[in-house]
Amino acid sequence: MKKFVGVLLLIVLFSMGCRKKDDPKPPVTNPPSLSLSFKNMVGSDTLTLETASYKNAHGDTFNVSMYKYYISNIVLTKEDGTTFTDTNGYYLVDAEKPLSREIKINNIASGSYTKIQFLVGVDSIRNVSGAQTGALDPFYGMFWDWNSGYIMAKLEGTSPQSPNVSKQFVYHIGGFNGPDNVLKTVELSFPNKAVVVSSSHTVIQINSDILEWFKTPSTVSIFNFPGAMNGGKPARTLSDNYADMFTVQSVTTTIE
Amino acid sequence: MYMMMVVALGLYACHPDPVVEAAKEIQFEIPKGWPQPVYQFENNPLTVEGFELGKKLFFDTRLSRTNTISCGTCHQQFSAFAQIGHDVSHGVDDKIGIRNSPPLFNLNWHTRFFWDGGVNHLEVQPINPIQNPVEMDENFGNIIQKLKNDADYPKRFAAVFGNDSITSQRILKTLAQFMGMLVSSHSKYDKYMRQEAGGEMTTAELNGLQIFRNHCAACHKEPLFSDFSFRNNGLKPSVVNDSGRGHVTLQPSDMYLFKVPSLRNLLYTSPYMHDGRFSTLEAVLNHYATGIYSSATLDPLLSNGINLTPQERKDLLAFLQTLNDEEFIRNKRFQEQR
Numbered sequence: 001m002k003k004f005v006g007v008l009l010l011i012v013l014f015s016m017g018c019r020k021k022d023d024p025k026p027p028v029t030n031p032p033s034l035s036l037s038f039k040n041m042v043g044s045d046t047l048t049l050e051t052a053s054y055k056n057a058h059g060d061t062f063n064v065s066m067y068k069y070y071i072s073n074i075v076l077t078k079e080d081g082t083t084f085t086d087t088n089g090y091y092l093v094d095a096e097k098p099l100s101r102e103i104k105i106n107n108i109a110s111g112s113y114t115k116i117q118f119l120v121g122v123d124s125i126r127n128v129s130g131a132q133t134g135a136l137d138p139f140y141g142m143f144w145d146w147n148s149g150y151i152m153a154k155l156e157g158t159s160p161q162s163p164n165v166s167k168q169f170v171y172h173i174g175g176f177n178g179p180d181n182v183l184k185t186v187e188l189s190f191p192n193k194a195v196v197v198s199s200s201h202t203v204i205q206i207n208s209d210i211l212e213w214f215k216t217p218s219t220v221s222i223f224n225f226p227g228a229m230n231g232g233k234p235a236r237t238l239s240d241n242y243a244d245m246f247t248v249q250s251v252t253t254t255i256e
Numbered sequence: 257m258y259m260m261m262v263v264a265l266g267l268y269a270c271h272p273d274p275v276v277e278a279a280k281e282i283q284f285e286i287p288k289g290w291p292q293p294v295y296q297f298e299n300n301p302l303t304v305e306g307f308e309l310g311k312k313l314f315f316d317t318r319l320s321r322t323n324t325i326s327c328g329t330c331h332q333q334f335s336a337f338a339q340i341g342h343d344v345s346h347g348v349d350d351k352i353g354i355r356n357s358p359p360l361f362n363l364n365w366h367t368r369f370f371w372d373g374g375v376n377h378l379e380v381q382p383i384n385p386i387q388n389p390v391e392m393d394e395n396f397g398n399i400i401q402k403l404k405n406d407a408d409y410p411k412r413f414a415a416v417f418g419n420d421s422i423t424s425q426r427i428l429k430t431l432a433q434f435m436g437m438l439v440s441s442h443s444k445y446d447k448y449m450r451q452e453a454g455g456e457m458t459t460a461e462l463n464g465l466q467i468f469r470n471h472c473a474a475c476h477k478e479p480l481f482s483d484f485s486f487r488n489n490g491l492k493p494s495v496v497n498d499s500g501r502g503h504v505t506l507q508p509s510d511m512y513l514f515k516v517p518s519l520r521n522l523l524y525t526s527p528y529m530h531d532g533r534f535s536t537l538e539a540v541l542n543h544y545a546t547g548i549y550s551s552a553t554l555d556p557l558l559s560n561g562i563n564l565t566p567q568e569r570k571d572l573l574a575f576l577q578t579l580n581d582e583e584f585i586r587n588k589r590f591q592e593q594r
Contacts, residue, residue, distance in 0.1 A: 127376075130379030130429075131379040131380055131425045131428035131429055131432075132425060133424070133425040137424050137425065138383045139397055143383065145375070145380070145383040145388075146374045146375075146504075147504050148374065148375050148376040148380055149376070180506075231506070
């Protein structure tokens with residue numbers, strides 16, 4: 001008898017407690033997927049760190065040793081005006097880490113999307129809410145520990161025009177408060193609709209052009225402007241410049 | 257017996273993660289008559305296990321590159337968690353900072369941290385000393401590796417968070433639990449205000465309280481003895497030319513402003529001011545009487561200094577002694593477990 005109860009229990013337990021695992025999958029309709037693929041450019045060249053030499057609008061020669069920026073608060077707008085919001089998505093694109101340039105949007109809803117909006121940086125709420133994790137982990141060196149808040153974007157390199165002995169230029173763009181706010185909302189229309197349906201995979205390729213850091217509205221000379229490390233006006237100038245550095249290059253959808 | 261085994265097996269099969277007991281909650285107590293704290297452990301549930309882990313981390317020298325300096329090196333309990341006998345802090349390889357280690361207590365009521373208010377949240381405060389080259393000069397990647405290799409830490413993290421993953425966020429949140437629990441509210445003054453035993457003030461002390469309210473309380477606001485604003489109290493900038501709040505906000509009107517410090521536990525926290533320039537309270541009162549350095553941002557309340565008669569000074573000093581909280585500096589709960 002005891003043995004029988006035991007076996008019964010075993011069966012009941014396995015079939016109840018573990019049902020989730022053994023459930024047959026519902027008929028195959030794979031959810032759609034959508035990713036953003038960031039490509040870092042310098043004018044018409046793909047960015048090569050360290051070795052390649054470039055020229056900015058002021059005529060200064062420079063190379064790039066570090067290029068990172070946060071992308072957050074992504075909102076995709078459909079043809080009919082309704083939107084899909086990527087809640088709690090914070091991403092750090094780092095030129096040194098190829099994987100970081102591919103951002104997969106979780107649980108994208110079906111629809112025909114025509115434009116995208118995102119923040120270059122980390123919204124003010126996350127700047128004042130204590131210890132964060134994921135892409136916002138202070139370990140990534142994108143958090144100012146002497147003046148709390150995230151560095152929204154970093155560009156570092158060397159230039160013969162730099163007045164520093166090391167010939168470096170260092171741009172750390174931060175500040176989320178009042179007049180020091182450097183957060184930029186970018187809105188980009190797609191060249192063609194992104195039709196997101198089940199089993200489809202959409203890739204939106206977005207280019208960022210480093211040359212834009214140095215031009216419009218302000219032409220930046222590395223000699224006069226070798227560093228921006230403390231927020232304030234230098235950071236505002238550079239962020240006003242880079243606000244228009246993103247363009248959607250292509251929207252491609254494949255169906256499995 | 258057989259049945260029990262079967263049940264255990266069944267349970268085991270459905271719970272691949274070991275079941276960890278829930279951590280024991282702690283209710284944070286606001287002392288009677290005090291305002292609501294700024295930091296209320298939102299998104300950081302206060303527990304016995306979290307507090308104990310935070311304490312262990314606070315006293316662990318492995319948080320420094322050289323494995324020689326802990327938070328507790330510069331913040332010592334017998335000094336109300338300040339660093340006694342140092343005008344400015346001493347970190348790894350005996351590197352010297354530019355500011356005096358402030359005491360740590362009643363931190364949940366601070367609106368910003370550091371003398372210049374550069375840090376906006378208790379949880380992100382430790383990032384600075386950990387990464388600062390003249391303090392602990394370490395990074396989270398290395399610290400996490402050291403803690404993972406320890407026999408005890410993974411278990412402790414699991415007891416707090418349900419699994420043994422160690423992240424900077426978890427380190428910072430438990431440190432905030434320990435620091436947030438450092439409440440000093442058992443001085444003679446507190447007992448007097450709450451009309452408790454041990455709160456009987458002498459005539460001189462009561463006189464001193466009146467003098468304090470007339471001359472000091474506008475900035476050193478009761479019951480925390482700070483309004484946590486930033487002000488210039490007339491210290492002449494030293495050779496370091498530390499511009500305080502101005503360095504953070506880049507506003508000319510913030511030059512040479514520093515956070516108003518609490519006046520609790522002064523007996524244990526000498527030397528005084530952001531650069532530790534005064535070693536006695538007499539020297540502090542001399543400063544307010546005749547040492548005020550006039551500059552564009554000097555607080556208007558101090559433009560004529562604070563002139564007291566010798567008797568008033570004596571009474572004021574007697575009152576300041578009633579703000580020392582011996583129970584706090586001896587509280588076993590805050591002591592390092594060896």
